Amino acid sequence: MNKDKVNTVQDTVNEENMEQTHTASESGEHPEVQKSSNEENVSQETNSSEEAGLQAEIENLRNEMSEHQQRTLRVQADYDNFRRRTQKEKEELAKYASSKLVTELLPVFDNFERALAATEDNPEFESFSKGVGMIFRQLETVLNAEGLTAMNSVGQPFNPEFHQAIMQVESDDYEEGIVVEEVQKGYMLKDKVLRPAMVKVSM
Structure with a gap:
């Protein structure tokens, strides 16, 4: 089984x-x-x-x-x-390598201009004036060759980048905000402001 x-x-x-x-x-x-x-x-x-x-x-x-x-x-x-x-x-x-030198020469430049202006109306200094004038033009030529140019400020709108306002005056010839007198010339060295102009501005 x-x-x-x-x-x-x-x-x-x-x-x-x-x-x-x-x-x-x-x-x-x-x-x-x-x-x-x-x-x-x-x-x-x-x-x-x-x-x-x-x-x-x-x-x-x-x-x-x-x-x-x-x-x-x-x-x-x-x-x-x-x-x-x-x-x-x-x-x-x-x-702008000559910038420092030109800046230091500007007062000399100013004095030459003042000396020439003082001798213009005095015949006794005529020969002296011519000699100073020749020296001044020689210096001016040298500085211009370095790129120095004087600003033309009178009659221009006041611009703080180019002008230093020392006072405001009333003027019948200019509207408000225009340079009416240049107390000290301003100068450019190439395209840079070397010295701003001291000016009087109409009010």
């Missing part, structure tokens, strides 16, 4: 194995082929993961390279700005 039961159980197991084999056969996949397919899938997933990691690393390297390029461009721009600024300062220094 027990032997029959054992045989029955063995037959059932054999039938199940045959069904599994038959099912695998119908699906066209052998167990070993299915195992190989699974291994290929795992390998593909691993490759995909490695490829994604490489792509991320490449992207990071590209970002770093772009950042370095931007830094290099900023440094280059800063250097160009520094070079242009330094060149401009050198040009300004060369352009």
